[in-house]
Amino acid sequence: MDAQSNLLSEIREVNLSYLLLAQRMLHEDRATAMFRLGFSSEVADIISNLTLAQTVKLASSSTLLCRFRFDEATLLAALNHSALGSAVQRAHTTMLMANQPVEQID
Amino acid sequence: MSKKSVVNEANEIQLAISLIQLGARLQMLEAETGLSRERLVRLYKEIKGVSPPKGMLPFSADWFMTWLPNIHASLFYNIYRFMVTHGELKGAQALIAAYRLYLEHVNTESEPLLSFTRAWMLIRFFDGGLLQLTECTHCKGKFVSLAYEPQAGFVCSICRPPPRACKTRAERSFAQVDIESIGVPEMA
Numbered sequence: 330m331d332a333q334s335n336l337l338s339e340i341r342e343v344n345l346s347y348l349l350l351a352q353r354m355l356h357e358d359r360a361t362a363m364f365r366l367g368f369s370s371e372v373a374d375i376i377s378n379l380t381l382a383q384t385v386k387l388a389s390s391s392t393l394l395c396r397f398r399f400d401e402a403t404l405l406a407a408l409n410h411s412a413l414g415s416a417v418q419r420a421h422t423t424m425l426m427a428n429q430p431v432e433q434i435d
Numbered sequence: 436m437s438k439k440s441v442v443n444e445a446n447e448i449q450l451a452i453s454l455i456q457l458g459a460r461l462q463m464l465e466a467e468t469g470l471s472r473e474r475l476v477r478l479y480k481e482i483k484g485v486s487p488p489k490g491m492l493p494f495s496a497d498w499f500m501t502w503l504p505n506i507h508a509s510l511f512y513n514i515y516r517f518m519v520t521h522g523e524l525k526g527a528q529a530l531i532a533a534y535r536l537y538l539e540h541v542n543t544e545s546e547p548l549l550s551f552t553r554a555w556m557l558i559r560f561f562d563g564g565l566l567q568l569t570e571c572t573h574c575k576g577k578f579v580s581l582a583y584e585p586q587a588g589f590v591c592s593i594c595r596p597p598p599r600a601c602k603t604r605a606e607r608s609f610a611q612v613d614i615e616s617i618g619v620p621e622m623a
């Protein structure tokens with residue numbers, strides 16, 4: 330198998346596991362999952378109502394479906410090795426994440 | 436008087452059980468559920484095995500201002516705000532969901548610094564207009580502060596920790612001990 334198709338199949342794998350994980354999280358505890366995933370309620374509805382066939386179809390795209398969620402401030406907080414230790418740092422990152430705009434459909 | 440509904444009552448008992456398991460005090464249970472005091476006491480004894488603690492609730496809004504409690508309170512309140520604005524949860528349900536997420540950030544062996552009752556008081560202080568969120572000019576994070584405090588030029592206690600930070604044992608247990616437990620090398 331050449332490198333290019335290998336890469337594409339890896340992207341599809343990531344997409345599929347992302348969608349399946351998101352669905353499982355949303356079914357277990359919708360609000361907590363929305364917090365962890367950064368979804369708005371519309372996106373959460375769409376993702377959790379996808380049929381298996383739709384999920385597979387959506388996952389077989391050649392681009393990644395999940396987005397990088399760090400903006401500048403959050404990224405700095407996550408990378409900043411402060412003297413206070415990693416627990417404070419993680420708390421800081423979560424706090425900034427909670428304030429970020431959620432993924433939504435305009 | 437509305438007619439008593441068995442389903443409603445079952446839901447309220449379920450809610451009270453979740454609240455007690457997270458560490459709610461009796462006053463809080465009375466405010467959040469419609470159950471009678473006697474039933475709540477019985478429920479409390481059954482779940483915790485001891486009588487509910489007596490005495491006043493922690494009533495100080497200033498407690499949230501010292502640096503480590505402020506970080507915990509800000510973390511919790513930011514999660515709670517997400518639950519209310521995006522998560523479509525209300526009242527006690529939002530509180531429970533946010534508090535469970537907050538607990539992921541604290542050392543499991545020790546008592547969480549922000550107790551469940553304090554978290555509930557925090558929300559009441561915000562609703563009552565005693566506290567506000569102030570944006571840090573460095574990290575753009577929103578932090579708990581007293582109402583009507585000047586907002587310009589505010590820098591949070593993570594971006595500019597107080598010089599004595601992490602010097603007491605309790606503070607160290609939150610901030611540093613878990614570095615060793617995960618095995619991340621400490622920065623010089």
